[in-house]
Amino acid sequence: MTLRIFNVLGREKQDFTPLVEGRVGMYVCGPTVYDHAHLGHAKNYVSFDVVVRYLRYSGYDVLYIQNITDVGHMLESGEDRILKKAQQMQAKPMQVVERYTKSYFDDMDALGVLRPDISPRASGHVPEQIKMIETLLEKENAYVVNGSVYFDVTSDPDYGKLSNRRVEEQEEDTRGTTRDEKKHPADFALWKKAEDEHILRWDSPWGEGFPGWHIECSAMSKKYLGTTFDIHGGGIDNLYPHNENEIAQSECANDAAFANYWMLVGSLTVDSIKMSKSLGNFVTIKDALERYRPEVIRTFIVTAHYSNPVDYSEDALSAAKNGWERLYNAVRLTRQRMNYAPEGDNGNGFLERLAAVRTEFKEVMDDDFGAPRALAALQDLTRDVNTLLNDNSEVGLSVLAEIDKAYREMGGDVLGIIPAADGGDTRSAEREKALIEMLINMRAQARVNKNYAESDRIRAELAQAGVILEDRADGTIWKIE
Numbered sequence: 001m002t003l004r005i006f007n008v009l010g011r012e013k014q015d016f017t018p019l020v021e022g023r024v025g026m027y028v029c030g031p032t033v034y035d036h037a038h039l040g041h042a043k044n045y046v047s048f049d050v051v052v053r054y055l056r057y058s059g060y061d062v063l064y065i066q067n068i069t070d071v072g073h074m075l076e077s078g079e080d081r082i083l084k085k086a087q088q089m090q091a092k093p094m095q096v097v098e099r100y101t102k103s104y105f106d107d108m109d110a111l112g113v114l115r116p117d118i119s120p121r122a123s124g125h126v127p128e129q130i131k132m133i134e135t136l137l138e139k140e141n142a143y144v145v146n147g148s149v150y151f152d153v154t155s156d157p158d159y160g161k162l163s164n165r166r167v168e169e170q171e172e173d174t175r176g177t178t179r180d181e182k183k184h185p186a187d188f189a190l191w192k193k194a195e196d197e198h199i200l201r202w203d204s205p206w207g208e209g210f211p212g213w214h215i216e217c218s219a220m221s222k223k224y225l226g227t228t229f230d231i232h233g234g235g236i237d238n239l240y241p242h243n244e245n246e247i248a249q250s251e252c253a254n255d256a257a258f259a260n261y262w263m264l265v266g267s268l269t270v271d272s273i274k275m276s277k278s279l280g281n282f283v284t285i286k287d288a289l290e291r292y293r294p295e296v297i298r299t300f301i302v303t304a305h306y307s308n309p310v311d312y313s314e315d316a317l318s319a320a321k322n323g324w325e326r327l328y329n330a331v332r333l334t335r336q337r338m339n340y341a342p343e344g345d346n347g348n349g350f351l352e353r354l355a356a357v358r359t360e361f362k363e364v365m366d367d368d369f370g371a372p373r374a375l376a377a378l379q380d381l382t383r384d385v386n387t388l389l390n391d392n393s394e395v396g397l398s399v400l401a402e403i404d405k406a407y408r409e410m411g412g413d414v415l416g417i418i419p420a421a422d423g424g425d426t427r428s429a430e431r432e433k434a435l436i437e438m439l440i441n442m443r444a445q446a447r448v449n450k451n452y453a454e455s456d457r458i459r460a461e462l463a464q465a466g467v468i469l470e471d472r473a474d475g476t477i478w479k480i481e
């Protein structure tokens with residue numbers, strides 16, 4: 001079965017055919033770095049992480065670009081998000097940018113989100129943006145007013161094709177624009193003249209200013225992926241105007257199609273309302289990680305299809321935690337059994353079950369990255385693994401290794417919810433060792449006191465728990481049966 005993707009451009013599920021066989025160029029709109037990221041961001045970037053991981057699992061060579069917006073992102077009020085934060089912090093704008101870029105990557109690393117191949121910054125690509133604006137002016141898709149440059153939406157007959165809006169119906173994009181400068185209310189700023197108090201400013205053919213928000217994605221995707229590339233991703237709330245404007249700028253400037261497939265991720269909601277900084281209904285990723293393992297947060301996110309919203313609540317997180325623990329306990333049990341399993345392939349009838357779950361996993365993931373169904377397939381597998389391990393104490397090492405591998409690949413490499421090694425186990429192994437040694441010391445003390453009933457009892461109870469003691473001239477050693 002071939003991979004099929006629901007293409008927002010055209011609103012239908014389509015076979016995925018990359019421009020170059022075996023390769024995928026993918027661009028995802030990145031964060032504006034003016035504050036700590038919250039779970040809404042986690043939903044977006046974990047979703048695309050699963051997409052990238054699955055494409056690689058399927059054998060594609062993926063070039064994944066995700067930008068960092070560090071200039072030009074305007075609030076509805078016309079204020080620049082980063083400058084506003086810099087004023088609050090009494091810091092330089094680039095200090096704000098550095099602090100929150102680091103914070104963002106710390107959070108993503110903690111969540112097991114693989115780093116993009118390139119994370120270009122808007123402020124590092126101003127010449128590329130100016131060049132594209134010059135092209136748009138030459139082609140009469142844009143006009144200059146008082147040192148600012150606006151895109152003329154009426155010059156692009158395709159404008160509105162992603163969001164399915166006609167130009168006449170466009171809402172006004174007020175961000176960073178001055179209404180009376182624009183010919184049409186939906187026209188948007190490509191370049192803004194910098195007022196005296198604006199610190200982030202660059203020279204341009206139109207005087208000192210700074211780029212509008214949308215142009216960065218057009219300029220940077222072109223630089224790293226070319227004029228036409230395979231997949232463009234983003235959050236559903238950026239469909240209009242941001243993504244629509246990216247298409248307009250790029251296709252008018254380049255005379256070529258922009259992205260062939262558009263994938264948009266549904267929001268993370270709280271009581272059905274989108275989690276956002278401005279509404280104050282947010283939980284930062286850092287706070288969430290204090291309470292839940294990253295794998296649990298990822299499990300919660302993949303319980304909903306990437307294109308759908310997922311509603312955050314304590315109940316939903318604790319359900320995800322229970323589900324994840326069931327999976328992971330089976331993995332741990334398998335790994336523990338591998339330490340003392342007999343060589344050979346006793347229980348090899350189970351390999352068929354593993355082959356079936358791999359087929360099912362591929363089928364549901366090939367169907368527009370159906371991670372919730374892939375998770376369900378792993379949960380079904382877990383029920384059967386538990387039955388196998390309970391019923392057959394002699395399952396051979398090679399069969400256990402295949403079970404572990406299946407979890408590692410599907411649950412670990414693709415969904416990112418199964419750790420490759422039992423990180424938590426180092427601590428529990430140390431604890432176990434300390435407890436056993438304490439009991440051995442208690443037994444030695446009982447013997448010194450000639451309380452042989454007590455020393456025998458400790459020895460017997462340890463043996464029952466699988467810990468065998470052996471008295472030697474230089475002391476007692478122990479081993480796990």
Ligand SMILES: [Zn+2]
Binds near residue numbers: 029
């Ligand atoms: Zn973008």
